[in-house]
Amino acid sequence: MSELRFEVCVDSIRGIVAARDGGAHRVELCSGLIEGGTTPSLGMVLVAREIRDIAVHMMIRPRGGDFLYGAEELVAMETDIATAKSAGVDGFVFGALDADGNVDRAMTQRLIARARPASVTFHRAFDMTPDPFVALRTLIELGVDRVLTSGQEPTAYEGAELIGELIRAAGDRIIVMPGGGITAKNVGRIVAITGAREIHFAALSPAASGMRFRRADVHMGGELRPPEYERLITRPQSVATMIAAAGKVR
Numbered sequence: 001m002s003e004l005r006f007e008v009c010v011d012s013i014r015g016i017v018a019a020r021d022g023g024a025h026r027v028e029l030c031s032g033l034i035e036g037g038t039t040p041s042l043g044m045v046l047v048a049r050e051i052r053d054i055a056v057h058m059m060i061r062p063r064g065g066d067f068l069y070g071a072e073e074l075v076a077m078e079t080d081i082a083t084a085k086s087a088g089v090d091g092f093v094f095g096a097l098d099a100d101g102n103v104d105r106a107m108t109q110r111l112i113a114r115a116r117p118a119s120v121t122f123h124r125a126f127d128m129t130p131d132p133f134v135a136l137r138t139l140i141e142l143g144v145d146r147v148l149t150s151g152q153e154p155t156a157y158e159g160a161e162l163i164g165e166l167i168r169a170a171g172d173r174i175i176v177m178p179g180g181g182i183t184a185k186n187v188g189r190i191v192a193i194t195g196a197r198e199i200h201f202a203a204l205s206p207a208a209s210g211m212r213f214r215r216a217d218v219h220m221g222g223e224l225r226p227p228e229y230e231r232l233i234t235r236p237q238s239v240a241t242m243i244a245a246a247g248k249v250r
Contacts, residue, residue: 004191006243007057007177008234009037009202013044015234016051019203022239026055028093028121028200033232035064036124039080042087049088057091057121058084060111067097067125074107081114091118093148095125102129103138112142122147124180127159136166139174146175148200155181160193167195184245191246199246203238206230 008019009028019027029048030037037059040048048056060080062073069077074096081092092115096104103122112120122144129135132152139147149166151159156178167176178190179200187199209229219228 003197004243004246005198006239006246007179007198007200008239009033009179009200010234011037011040012233013047013051016048016054016056018234018236019239020051020054022203022234022236023243024054024239026057026090028057028059030059030061032064033202033204037061037093038064039077042083045084045089046087055090057093057119058089059123060092060094061123067095067128068099069096069104069107074110077111078114081111085115085118089118091115091121091145093121093123095123097125097128100130103135103142105138105142108139108142108144112144119145121145121177124148124150127152127180132162132166133169136170136174136176140170144174146177146198148177148179150178150180153180155186156190157181157186160190163190163196164194182242184241187242187246201242203234203242204232205235205238207233 005025007026007028008024009030010016010019011030011033016027029040031040032038038061039059045058060077062076094111096107098104122139126135126147126149149163150156151162153159163178170176175198177198177200178194178196182190182201211229214229
């Protein structure tokens with residue numbers, strides 16, 4: 001268990017504190033989790049750096065949708081990285097693909113150069129590539145520190161066999177980190193099947209809004225929207241439960 005490292009996906013300052021108090025080693029700080037994670041605000045990043053005893057890796061993703069970015073989006077991503085790096089962020093999480101679904105080597109190289117010396121994770125854009133072993137070799141050649149993957153399946157449990165193959169192929173050249181649909185019920189099996197040394201998960205549970213006055217007929221989004229008076233939060237006990245379960249083969 002001491003060899004395993006745990007990264008928790010969070011979208012709030014309270015989430016960072018909960019992850020730390022639950023025993024996590026670092027967080028992936030995002031906004032827009034309903035879209036799979038987008039770049040958090042500068043204000044959130046600045047406050048996050050005041051929290052001690054946990055590393056903060058920042059999502060760099062200017063929008064939801066695919067990972068085919070235009071020149072103006074690349075500039076925005078580089079600017080977000082430069083600004084956050086000056087604030088002392090420990091690492092960055094991003095991914096870019098070309099129109100054929102391959103890792104966009106040139107764009108990824110530019111983002112890595114902007115991010116260094118901070119740690120770099122290539123996120124689950126990896127799972128949208130046509131050949132995971134080709135993508136893995138490209139990321140190793142580019143010097144990426146880790147790749148987050150569900151094994152090109154909807155969840156890491158379903159993709160565990162491929163994740164294990166990727167981990168063996170990677171050796172010590174890059175960290176392959178399972179993530180996606182990991183729960184306390186399946187994390188032990190995922191660790192046992194893959195041999196992973198790092199695990200990425202969310203520990204979210206619903207919490208009712210404190211609002212007493214509510215307008216049930218007015219919504220802040222379109223047809224696809226989260227509930228107005230409920231949100232998902234990270235709780236320390238949920239993080240601790242996941243970490244404990246990682247050492248138990250189910």
